[in-house]
Structure formats: structure tokens, C-alpha cells
Amino acid sequence: MVVKISANVQSALADETLQGNLRRAFVDTLHSRNEAVSEVPNWEELRDYARDVKAHTLSRLPEYLQSLEEKVLEQGGKVIWAETGQEAVQFIVDLSHRREIREVVKGKSMLSEEIHLNESLERAQIKPVETDLGEYVIQLAGEKPSHLVAPALHKSRKQIADLFVQELGMAPTGDVLEITATARKLLRRHFLTARMGITGVNFAVAETGTIVIVENEGNVGLSVAVPEIHIALMGIEKVIPRSRDLAVFLKLLIRSATGQKITSYVNCLSGPRRSDELDGPQEFYLILIDNGRTKILADDFMRESLSCIRCGACLNVCPVYQTIGGHAYGSTYQGPLGAMLTPLLTSVSEAPEHAFASSLCGACHEVCPVKIPIPQILLKLRERFQSERNQKAASFSLEKLVMQVWARVMCAPSLYARLGRWARIVDKVCGKRGMGRLPVPPFSRWMKHRDLPALPPQSFRELYSKEVS
Amino acid sequence: MKVSLFITCLVDQFFPQIGISTMKILRKLGVEVEFDSRQTCCGQPAFNTGYVEEARQVARHFLEVYGDSDHIVVPSGSCSTMIKVFFPKLFAEDSSQRSLAEEIGRRTFELSEFLSSVLGVETTGARFPEVVTYHDSCHLLRELGISSQPRQLIRAVEEIDFREMEHCDRCCGFGGAFSVKFPDISTAMGADKVGWIQGSGARYVIASDVGCLMHLRGLLERNRVPVQTMHLAELLAKFED
Ligand code: SF4
Numbered sequence: 001m002v003v004k005i006s007a008n009v010q011s012a013l014a015d016e017t018l019q020g021n022l023r024r025a026f027v028d029t030l031h032s033r034n035e036a037v038s039e040v041p042n043w044e045e046l047r048d049y050a051r052d053v054k055a056h057t058l059s060r061l062p063e064y065l066q067s068l069e070e071k072v073l074e075q076g077g078k079v080i081w082a083e084t085g086q087e088a089v090q091f092i093v094d095l096s097h098r099r100e101i102r103e104v105v106k107g108k109s110m111l112s113e114e115i116h117l118n119e120s121l122e123r124a125q126i127k128p129v130e131t132d133l134g135e136y137v138i139q140l141a142g143e144k145p146s147h148l149v150a151p152a153l154h155k156s157r158k159q160i161a162d163l164f165v166q167e168l169g170m171a172p173t174g175d176v177l178e179i180t181a182t183a184r185k186l187l188r189r190h191f192l193t194a195r196m197g198i199t200g201v202n203f204a205v206a207e208t209g210t211i212v213i214v215e216n217e218g219n220v221g222l223s224v225a226v227p228e229i230h231i232a233l234m235g236i237e238k239v240i241p242r243s244r245d246l247a248v249f250l251k252l253l254i255r256s257a258t259g260q261k262i263t264s265y266v267n268c269l270s271g272p273r274r275s276d277e278l279d280g281p282q283e284f285y286l287i288l289i290d291n292g293r294t295k296i297l298a299d300d301f302m303r304e305s306l307s308c309i310r311c312g313a314c315l316n317v318c319p320v321y322q323t324i325g326g327h328a329y330g331s332t333y334q335g336p337l338g339a340m341l342t343p344l345l346t347s348v349s350e351a352p353e354h355a356f357a358s359s360l361c362g363a364c365h366e367v368c369p370v371k372i373p374i375p376q377i378l379l380k381l382r383e384r385f386q387s388e389r390n391q392k393a394a395s396f397s398l399e400k401l402v403m404q405v406w407a408r409v410m411c412a413p414s415l416y417a418r419l420g421r422w423a424r425i426v427d428k429v430c431g432k433r434g435m436g437r438l439p440v441p442p443f444s445r446w447m448k449h450r451d452l453p454a455l456p457p458q459s460f461r462e463l464y465s466k467e468v469s
Numbered sequence: 470m471k472v473s474l475f476i477t478c479l480v481d482q483f484f485p486q487i488g489i490s491t492m493k494i495l496r497k498l499g500v501e502v503e504f505d506s507r508q509t510c511c512g513q514p515a516f517n518t519g520y521v522e523e524a525r526q527v528a529r530h531f532l533e534v535y536g537d538s539d540h541i542v543v544p545s546g547s548c549s550t551m552i553k554v555f556f557p558k559l560f561a562e563d564s565s566q567r568s569l570a571e572e573i574g575r576r577t578f579e580l581s582e583f584l585s586s587v588l589g590v591e592t593t594g595a596r597f598p599e600v601v602t603y604h605d606s607c608h609l610l611r612e613l614g615i616s617s618q619p620r621q622l623i624r625a626v627e628e629i630d631f632r633e634m635e636h637c638d639r640c641c642g643f644g645g646a647f648s649v650k651f652p653d654i655s656t657a658m659g660a661d662k663v664g665w666i667q668g669s670g671a672r673y674v675i676a677s678d679v680g681c682l683m684h685l686r687g688l689l690e691r692n693r694v695p696v697q698t699m700h701l702a703e704l705l706a707k708f709e710d
């Protein structure tokens with residue numbers, strides 16, 4: 001399937017509620033993030049450190065994953081290796097069917113979105129219940145997350161209240177506490193009855209087999225402690241070697257994501273319930289999901305993109321994301337992260353516009369806690385897109401031809417100067433709006449919302465040569 | 470001291486006045502200025518859209534033209550970045566071209582950096598009794614780390630009233646090919662910028678990149694906003710000859 005961002009831009013720009021929400025969100029979240037970061041004097045050092053740890057881990061990923069597996073097994077958990085999202089989904093469906101499970105509670109997991117878990121569960125007559133408030137709202141509305149940390153960022157408080165009135169029969173209110181209480185009451189029932197909990201993973205420590213999940217609502221804690229079975233979905237890039245590095249990663253992740261010093265809960269889970277423990281699942285499964293990641297891992301230039309810790313800071317700071325929101329990207333991951341990861345996880349031909357939907361301003365690289373050079377990666381993706389497109393013998397690309405001619409001209413100064421003179425004649429002939437009137441791109445696209453200056457009577461080189469003579 | 474100008478294709482064809490101003494400033498400071506008419510473009514349009522081979526051809530031409538020059542001064546943040554940061558990457562697999570590119574990159578300076586950091590100039594002696602604000606162009610700011618130099622030079626202009634705008638470092642939405650590939654996003658970002666420019670109370674917005682200025686000016690004119698764009702060089706050249 002090919003996703004095109006350009007098809008969604010108009011409606012995103014015209015949606016006033018979305019525009020208002022985006023504006024508020026970016027001002028507030030960025031402000032808290034910047035404050036939280038400024039309190040850490042060695043922030044830059046920590047970024048370098050984290051980037052190096054990630055690079056090291058990725059260079060020996062199989063080793064660390066194996067050690068993680070051993071530790072999880074030692075603790076009585078089970079590890080499933082899933083090459084594709086489909087394999088992971090199938091495992092969950094089969095297990096649920098075998099155990100006659102009809103309902104699962106879920107903690108927020110972008111990976112589960114990536115592998116379209118909810119749709120597959122529903123098709124298999126298993127009801128997924130999202131328990132993160134934002135995800136719960138999205139599920140009620142039948143939508144997709146528009147931000148990886150704040151999935152319902154595109155919705156206003158009023159829209160959420162209306163949704164609750166309509167879908168849950170809540171009495172109309174503008175009070176956030178009441179809205180939350182409604183969700184809380186309903187979710188509590190699901191926590192008590194669901195026999196399977198599914199969550200994502202923020203970090204998995206290879207040396208100890210510990211799974212770390214951060215959250216603010218306590219819903220993950222309940223999802224992993226109450227049901228009989230806990231399934232943790234983890235992209236293979238989430239492993240880190242040692243628990244002592246957690247301090248650094250948690251600091252970077254949380255301050256970048258929400259501007260908090262620490263989240264309300266940091267769940268550190270090590271396998272199923274032991275005989276002397278009061279709670280916890282009877283069975284614990286860690287599903288290690290590849291779904292295109294080893295392909296990226298093998299690609300020297302793109303490997304760094306796997307260092308991402310999904311903090312969302314690059315989305316918050318991105319002027320393109322701030323302008324069109326997440327849904328316009330039409331993909332699971334959005335903003336700079338999505339622009340980079342979508343074509344990498346699928347292919348440049350399936351996401352032909354993602355790498356181009358960026359002004360390459362570099363704000364994402366500047367905030368990224370693990371220093372992923374997103375603009376460089378986007379440039380490389382653009383290069384790959386063009387070379388793939390132009391390799392297809394059948395495809396004629398006008399853009400390519402224009403670029404080839406352009407390069408010739410730019411290497412031939414006298415031709416360049418002559419064409420400049422001709423352009424000025426055309427510009428003059430065109431009258432008031434100059435060449436902007438030509439009904440062809442790029443002029444037509446430039447002129448849509450802005451003017452083009454008229455060409456001056458003489459170029460700099462002409463003025464200069466006159467002066468010299 | 471002798472300087473080779475790289476005037477950039479946009480300045481050459483659209484805004485020759487910026488080139489004239491650059492020359493005027495440098496000459497006033499006693500620098501010998503040279504313009505090699507074999508120069509054309511730095512290759513950015515191709516590089517940014519993924520046409521790396523075409524960009525490389527143009528970059529090679531640039532390296533040929535500037536092989537022997539001492540200081541190269543460029544009145545543009547993004548073109549300086551192209552030369553200093555991206556040329557070496559373009560020739561990653563060709564060690565002799567790469568070292569030539571690195572060598573030339575070290576000799577290349579964006580105008581404000583050259584004035585402040587190389588010449589140690591505090592003021593150009595310009596006078597401009599107007600309210601102005603400054604827009605940080607992305608590559609100049611984030612790739613080259615240049616933000617204090619242009620501000621110092623602006624502040625030193627006589628009788629100027631310099632006011633920072635909110636979000637001065639947020640992208641204006643130009644982004645080269647982005648401006649025509651995604652015109653709606655590009656201009657929506659530009660509209661935000663225009664709002665912040667107006668919010669500062671400035672009548673002139675100063676920047677060091679012609680791309681940003683052309684985009685902003687297009688928006689200001691289309692929407693009849695009474696604010697003018699001005700390149701840093703034009704501002705700094707506002708002295709009596
Ligand atoms: S790319 Fe960097 S900034 Fe963006 S989500 Fe990942 S870690 Fe955070």
C-alpha cells in the first residue's frame with residue numbers, strides 16, 4: 001500500500017480544532033521539555049553516552065538478544081521470536097484461543113499499532129481493551145494515535161467529553177477529573193476480568209532479563225499484575241546491555257518525552273510470579289519482533305535510526321508536525337521519526353513522500369536524546385528514492401531530466417549566463433507577476449500562496465563586469 | 470587580504486543588490502574582492518532532492534573554480550553549509566576530491582562569520598533608524614552554529630532598534646524543494662513566522678539566506694503585510710560611500 005502525505009495536508013490545515021490543539025500542545029510540551037533538560041547540566045554528555053551505548057548494542061545485537069533470552073528463561077518466562085508482525089499476532093491469537101481468552105487489556109504500545117494487533121484480535125473474536133487514557137479515547141473514537149506519546153493529542157478536552165457522553169453515557173461535563181473517573185471506573189472492571197495483559201517495552205536489560213515500562217497512569221502496572229498472562233511486545237532494538245545504563249536512558253527518555261523528572265511509575269518486571277510473591281502473572285511471554293528491523297540493521301547508513309527510544313521530542317519540535325499533526329502522515333509513526341522510519345520499515349516506494357515532507361531544518365536532530373541525525377537520513381532516503389525510481393527502465397521522470405539539464409547548465413558558466421538573460425526577457429514579457437504567471441510547476445506551486453519577485457534588469461555578474469570594464 | 474566571492478545563483482539572478490552590498494562592505498574594510506565569473510551554483514537544489522550525481526557534478530565545478538582562492542565569502546547560510554558540510558559527504562568515496570572539498574570548506578565563510586570572526590569587525594559603520602528583527606536560517610544556525618555574529622553586527626548599526634521575535638529560530642518553511650513539493654505546509658509554516666515577525670513590532674525582517682527571504686517576502690507581499698525583508702548584507706552596507 002502506498003501512503004501519500006500530500007493527500008491529507010489540506011484537510012489537516014482546514015481542521016480548526018486540530019490546529020488549535022496542535023498549537024497548545026507544542027507550546028506546553030516543548031516548554032516543559034526545555035525546562036526539564038536545562039536542569040541537567042551534563043545533558044549533552046548523557047546524549048553522547050546514550051548514543052554510544054545504542055551504537056554498541058546495535059553492533060552486537062544478536063549477542064545481547066540471546067543473553068536477554070537466557071535471563072528471561074531463567075526467570076521462568078518464555079521468549080518468542082517473531083520475524084514479522086503477523087507471526088507475533090498469530091502467536092497471541094493462538095494462545096488466546098487455546099486458553100479460551102475473549103478479552104485482553106492493553107498498555108500503550110506503538111509496536112502493537114505497527115503490527116495492527118487490535119484489528120487482528122477483533123477479527124479473531126478477541127476484544128482488546130486499551131487502558132492508557134489516551135489510547136482508550138482513540139479506541140472509543142475508532143481512530144489511530146496521532147502522536148506516539150500523546151495518542152489523542154489531536155483531540156480537545158471538549159471532543160473527549162462529547163465522545164464519553166455519546167459512547168459511554170457519561171453525564172455532560174467539562175471537568176477533567178470527572179472524565180478521567182468515568183474511564184477509570186469502566187477500566188477497573190476490565191482489569192479484574194481480563195485474563196491477558198499486553199504491553200510494550202521501553203527497555204529490556206540483557207544482563208538481568210528485566211523489562212522496563214514507564215507510565216503515568218498505573219494502567220500498565222495493573223495490566224501486568226492482575227491477569228494470568230502478561231505478553232510484552234518488544235522491537236528487537238529495545239535491548240540495552242546493563243541495568244546501570246537505565247539511569248541515563250530513563251533520564252533522557254522521560255525528560256524528553258513529557259518534561260517530567262520521572263514518570264509516576266517505572267515498572268521493572270522480571271518474569272512471572274514466584275511462589276512467594278503475592279501478585280504478578282502466572283505466565284510471562286516476551287515477543288521479540290523484527291518486522292523489518294534486521295533489514296535496517298544491515299544498512300550501515302540507516303542503522304542509527306534503530307537507536308530511537310520513542311520519546312516523541314522530535315515530533316513536538318518539528319514545524320511540519322506542528323502544522324499538519326500526526327494523522328496526515330498516514331503511517332503508524334509520524335513527525336521526523338515517522339518520516340525516517342516509515343520508508344525504512346516498508347520501502348521508499350510504499351512511502352514515497354515521507355522523506356520529502358521535511359524542510360530539513362534540523363530541529364529534530366537538535367533535540368533527539370540519542371542524537372539520531374534525522375535530516376541526514378532523510379537526505380539519504382531521498383537519494384535512494386530517486387535512484388530506485390530512475391532504475392525502473394520504463395519510468396520516465398521529467399524531474400530527473402530537468403535536474404540533468406540543470407546540472408549541465410551549472411557546469412557551463414556562459415550558458416548559465418545566457419539562460420539568465422533569456423529568463424529576464426521572459427519574466428518581463430510575462431508582465432506584472434513575471435514568470436510566476438506560468439501555469440507550470442514549480443511556478444504554479446510557488447504562487448499558490450505567495451508572490452515571486454520580478455527578476456532585476458541585470459544579474460550580479462552583469463553589474464560586476466560593467467563595473468570592472 | 471584577498472577574498473573570492475561566491476555570490477550564489479539566487480543572489481546573482483534575483484537579488485544582485487545583495488552581492489553589490491557584500492562587495493561594498495568588504496571593500497570598505499580594506500579587503501580586496503574578486504568575483505570569478507565561472508561560478509554558478511553550489512548544487513543544493515539537486516542535493517536536497519536526492520539527485521546526488523547531479524549535485525556532485527556541480528560541486529566538482531565549484532571546486533575547480535575555487536581551487537586556488539584564499540578566503541571564500543558567501544552571503545548565504547545554506548550555500549556555506551552545502552560547501553562546508555555537504556561537499557565532503559558528497560565525495561565520501563573519492564579521497565582526493567574529499568580532501569580538496571574539506572580544504573576549500575575550511576576557507577569558506579558565511580559573510581557575518583567572516584566579518585566577526587575572521588576580520589574581527591565590530592561595526593561596518595552602517596546607520597539605519599528603523600525597527601528590525603532577525604530570522605535565524607536553519608542551516609546557518611544548526612549546521613554552522615552561527616547566531617551571535619549576525620546579531621552583534623545588527624546591534625552595532627547606528628540608530629537601529631533591534632527586537633528579537635518569538636521563535637526566531639523556528640524554520641520559516643522555505644526548505645528549498647520543500648517549498649514547492651509541499652506548498653501548503655511550507656506557506657502555513659511561513660504564516661506562523663510572519664505572525665511572530667509582526668508580533669515583534671519590526672518593520673524589517675533581516676536574514677542571511679536569500680531562500681528564506683524570498684519565501685517570506687512572497688508571503689508578506691501576497692498578504693499585504695507592511696513589513697519588508699532585507700538581507701544582512703544590505704543592512705550592513707547602509708553607510709555613506
Ligand atoms: S528519533 Fe530521537 S527524538 Fe525522535 S522519538 Fe526517537 S529518540 Fe525521540
